Amino acid sequence: NAGVTQTPKFQVLKTGQSMTLQCAQDMNHNSMYWYRQDPGMGLRLIYYSASEGTTDKGEVPNGYNVSRLNKREFSLRLESAAPSQTSVYFCASSRGGGTGELFFGEGSRLTVL
């Protein structure tokens, strides 16, 4: 059972380039989330999808877009990367319908030069 899988694990971009972080879960979870983790800031929610077909902004959505492709997959896109988006990105999922446990991927480390 793979759980939550994120790709790529590492990426270096130049300012202005675009990229998409991919996330897939195999637990038949309804809800999926994208967080970013910065030193001293904990985890901050970027976007979430409470159920298939819906997406909503979190705390820090500016500069990002998301797509809930199907129940399994939730992607995060940076259209024009900025150095401030250098961070570690985590995808997570939960059963939904309440506020239970989140299952996290291993993270994607992004550096924007």
Add this chain to the structure above:
Amino acid sequence: SQQGEEDPQALSIQEGENATMNCSYKTSINNLQWYRQNSGRGLVHLILIRSNEREKHSGRLRVTLDTSKKSSSLLITASRAADTASYFCATAPVGSSNTGKLIFGQGTTLQVKP
């Protein structure tokens, strides 16, 4: 804005000692959760305590919740070197039941020396 604030930011103890971490939050919650993160890895869920519960145990973990003070503590008893990690509290604010959103604190870094 961050919901949870954790104290201390860093903690260093000897193997076999107990470790206590505290979390304070600002708004009413449905539940509070604790997660562990090993260096370079994703977060792993440890324990969940609901707003109507005061104490919960899981193995060597003991969590307390005081909703009147809006605070929680995580106690790890008889610590081991393998407990070295960062620990995060996360709150589920009232009104977030339909979304499952959690708000994370900044974390406590625990080092357990052999």
